[in-house]
Structures are given as structure tokens and as C-alpha cells.
Amino acid sequence: MIIETSNYNIFLTSDEISSFNEKIKEVYQGRKIFVITDQIVYDLYFETLKNSLKDFELFFVISKGKNFDSYQEVVNKLFQNKIQKNNLIIALGGGVVGDLGGFVASTIFRGIKYVQIPTTLLSQIDSSIGGKTAIDTEYGKNLLGSFYNPILVLIDTKFLDTLNSREYNNGMAEAIKMALLSNKELYEIIKYKEKLDILEIKKTIEYKKLIVEIDPYDLKERRVLNFGHTFGHAIEKTANYSVYKHGEAISYGMLVALKIGEKHNITNRFIYDDLLNVLKTRKLIETEILEYDIYKKDVFYDKKNESDGIDFIFLEEIGKPKIVRMKSEDLWAEL
Incomplete structure (x- = not known):
């Protein structure tokens, strides 16, 4: 099902990750996609996403949190892999990855297109919606950030099957x-x-x-x-x-x-x-x-x-x- 917002669409489905390829092609005509994720999500969904987004060339960047050090590390890896202004970023993961990925997208080249693919309940119902991006500082949570909307949010409730009870209740x-x-x-x-x-x-x-x-x-x-x-x-x-x-x-x-x-x-x-x-x-x-x-x-x-x-x-x-x-x-x- 499609939930329309004034700036982008939210595609909500269950067990249709294979359809993500066509959904992204509707909003992005390039070939290179840089996927920001964490190690756990990478291990779980690398093959799934690679098989789903078969028409794209994927570059994965592993993040380790959402502080300034992790932000700088991710940005450096993107430049090392020759990211360009007309490429696409995907934030694949929970709220931490989504916040960091969105903030990277909002600041690199003063703004680059990105897609949110949230994989936790918390990120699906909350942090991936609304265009807030941020990283934490030593003074507090989400103090360095921006308002920057994705061009698309892809939500598949099948991702939730891998969550343990504590992580699921975190979203509850x-x-x-x-x-x-x-x-x-x-x-x-x-x-x-x-x-x-x-x-x-x-x-x-x-x-x-x-x-x-x-x-x-x-x-x-x-x-x-x-x-x-x-x-x-x-x-x-x-x-x-x-x-x-x-x-x-x-x-x-x-x-x-x-x-x-x-x-x-x-x-x-x-x-x-x-x-x-x-x-x-x-x-x-x-x-x-x-x-x-x-x-x-x-x-x-x-x-x-x-x-x-x-x-x-x-x-x-x-x-x-x-x-x-x-x-x-x-x-x-x-x-």
C-alpha cells in the first residue's frame, strides 16, 4: 500500500522486498547506489538486497553508530568509492542508521538523493518518517542535524521477523x-x-x-x-x-x-x-x-x-x- 506525503511516498508492504527494485527505478534513473547500513543488518540482508536491486550497482558502507566520528568515517568511505552528486544513498537499518544516513545525504555535496529502508519497528513507524536527520554529540542526542526528506521510504514488515523481543518492544x-x-x-x-x-x-x-x-x-x-x-x-x-x-x-x-x-x-x-x-x-x-x-x-x-x-x-x-x-x-x- 502507498501512503502519500507532500514530499515523498511511503511504500508499506509485507514480504515484498523483491519489489523494491521497481519502486526505486520510479524515482531514480541512475545505476550506482551507496547503501549505508550496520554490520548486523549487512550480515542479515546483503544477499537479499543485492538480489532485489538487480538493476543497480551497490556499494555497501558499514557504520558504527551516529556520532561525529562515525559520520566522518562513512563520508570518507563514500568519497573513496567515488560517490557523485547524482548518485543515490540508501539508509538500510534501524533508527541509528536512518538518522546517520539521512544526515550524510543532507550534507554531502550539500544534498544528495536518498531512500529510507527501515528494518526495525521503531524506524518503520517513527524515525524514517518526517525528514529529521541527526547525529549525537558529547552534549546530547540529535543535537547536530537537519530536516531533509528522502525521495522514498520502503517499509516491509518482513524485516521485523528477525527482531528479538527486546528490540521489538523498543519499537512498541x-x-x-x-x-x-x-x-x-x-x-x-x-x-x-x-x-x-x-x-x-x-x-x-x-x-x-x-x-x-x-x-x-x-x-x-x-x-x-x-x-x-x-x-x-x-x-x-x-x-x-x-x-x-x-x-x-x-x-x-x-x-x-x-x-x-x-x-x-x-x-x-x-x-x-x-x-x-x-x-x-x-x-x-x-x-x-x-x-x-x-x-x-x-x-x-x-x-x-x-x-x-x-x-x-x-x-x-x-x-x-x-x-x-x-x-x-x-x-x-x-x-
Whole structure:
């Protein structure tokens, strides 16, 4: 099925990776394609992708994260293999590869065409959609980046068959977040569901697409998608991106947002209690409370933190997010 956006199409299918060749030929008439991926995805899908994209000459570049060092290493390898402005980049992998690949595409030659092929649930329903690209810095997550749309997103749910339960639930955290923001009925359907079907994946993509098209540059409405991310990113950063997966960190972050919302009489207590049980059942969290003070410094570097405060995302009720500009000191006073 095709999900149309104002800038590119999202092709969503199941077990049709062989069709990717024709889909790419519709938007790219060249022959050379540079595939940015990681070692795990390369080992799993090198032969599959090579056989699928039979009309193209593929050059694979293995990345090792999304910091400045890995960015520079990938760019150097692309130049060593004589990449040109009219070639195509494919970002094949999860959110880390997608963010890095998009950022490389947006900066090399001041912009080169690229295609997203996300292989994890998190990247399929979230990070591959919306044109955000970024790498991390020593000061925080996604602080160096750009808005740069792919020319095509190719999503095949067959990729999800190789994910272990922790990685799948990592993506489910983002799906649950989308449902909390958008639709109580969807939340009730998916909150304990072991695996999403293709129509449920489509619904989460369509919600993000809707918000992105209202506010493509993250100036106001799109910020609701950062529900749980203010503390979530700080948790990831403090743990040096090695303890928590992104979905686990934002799970704690969503609970923090709900707890602060209760204290401001914005959020009903039942949402916190229900989500707490869901996240524990899915093993996305282990304990209810973290030591918040250790994250204070890293919250300061949140992208939504501006001179007059930080835009914090609350839930008035399921399906009704609210953005509130808060002073940093007021935010900490509520914990």
C-alpha cells in the first residue's frame, strides 16, 4: 500500500522486498547506489538486497553508530568509492542508521538523493518518517542535524521477523506513544498486543505523517511527538547510550511527563497507572522511579529548551496532548 506525503511516498508492504527494485527505478534513473547500513543488518540482508536491486550497482558502507566520528568515517568511505552528486544513498537499518544516513545525504555535496529502508519497528513507524536527520554529540542526542526528506521510504514488515523481543518492544514504546497522543481506541488495541499487524503500523505512520505535514520544521505542533523524550534523551545520554534502548528510555520519560502532569492537574492519575502496568508487562521499565537529579544537566540540552523555558509535552487525556512552556526550575520542582 502507498501512503502519500507532500514530499515523498511511503511504500508499506509485507514480504515484498523483491519489489523494491521497481519502486526505486520510479524515482531514480541512475545505476550506482551507496547503501549505508550496520554490520548486523549487512550480515542479515546483503544477499537479499543485492538480489532485489538487480538493476543497480551497490556499494555497501558499514557504520558504527551516529556520532561525529562515525559520520566522518562513512563520508570518507563514500568519497573513496567515488560517490557523485547524482548518485543515490540508501539508509538500510534501524533508527541509528536512518538518522546517520539521512544526515550524510543532507550534507554531502550539500544534498544528495536518498531512500529510507527501515528494518526495525521503531524506524518503520517513527524515525524514517518526517525528514529529521541527526547525529549525537558529547552534549546530547540529535543535537547536530537537519530536516531533509528522502525521495522514498520502503517499509516491509518482513524485516521485523528477525527482531528479538527486546528490540521489538523498543519499537512498541514508540507505537504506544503515538497511540497515547492520537487515539484511545488504538491504544487499547495495541497496548498488550504481542505484534502489530500491517494496518496498525499504517495507523501509527499516518498519525505521524499528519502532524509532520502540519508542522514540518518542529516549530509548534510537531513537538507533541516528543512526549516522553525530554527525560528519555537525558536518560540515554547519562547512560552513555549503552544501558537503555531508546524505547526503554522514553518509557521512563513518558511516566515522568504523566507524573508532572498530575501535579499540575493536567493529567488524570488513571493514565499513569495504566501505562505503568503496560510498560512493566512489556519489560520496557524495571522500576517505577529513577533518580531524576542526575539527568538535570542533560535535560538542559534538550532541543526544545529555549531562553524562556522548555516546551514540555503533557497528556490531558488519551488522544489529547498539551504543550506547556515551563521554566527549568519549575520542571524540577515538580519531581
